[in-house]
Amino acid sequence: MTKNSIKNDLYSQCQAFVDCRLKAIQKTIDEIQESLTSETKSSAGDKHETGRAMLQLEREKAGQQLAEIQKLNQLLPKIDVSNNSEIIGLGSLVYTSQANYFIAISAGELKVNNQSFYAISANTPIAKLLLGKLKNDEIIFRDQEFKIIKIL
Numbered sequence: 001m002t003k004n005s006i007k008n009d010l011y012s013q014c015q016a017f018v019d020c021r022l023k024a025i026q027k028t029i030d031e032i033q034e035s036l037t038s039e040t041k042s043s044a045g046d047k048h049e050t051g052r053a054m055l056q057l058e059r060e061k062a063g064q065q066l067a068e069i070q071k072l073n074q075l076l077p078k079i080d081v082s083n084n085s086e087i088i089g090l091g092s093l094v095y096t097s098q099a100n101y102f103i104a105i106s107a108g109e110l111k112v113n114n115q116s117f118y119a120i121s122a123n124t125p126i127a128k129l130l131l132g133k134l135k136n137d138e139i140i141f142r143d144q145e146f147k148i149i150k151i152l
Contacts, residue, residue, distance in 0.1 A: 007081040010102045017107040093152040
């Protein structure tokens with residue numbers, strides 16, 4: 001598998017991660033909205049108002065999650081997986097002595113050809129240490145030394 005096809009595969013998995021989260025949050029929002037509109041006032045008025053307030057809070061929380069996912073959706077198209085810079089930046093695939101990283105969005109562990117890669121956002125602590133580094137540079141993260149073996 002070529003280096004660009006690995007990056008393309010990781011990018012596709014990140015896009016699928018965002019799409020899945022987006023659908024789940026949209027479904028939650030729809031369900032909350034349906035509950036709000038279908039809930040009728042019962043004889044226990046306080047109980048009804050408490051239920052509506054809880055649903056409103058859930059809707060706000062889901063709205064915040066939706067905003068976060070939309071930010072990720074806007075960031076993904078800005079990632080150029082065809083760029084193979086020697087300097088670590090957004091879209092870089094970084095092989096280190098400890099783990100492999102794809103600098104894109106925080107999507108957790110992804111697998112390509114039985115190899116594990118951690119999709120991380122550029123604003124995570126480890127990514128902040130890696131950005132701008134070159135092959136053979138070393139960083140220390142959480143008392144562990146990482147040597148950069150390869151950058152794609």
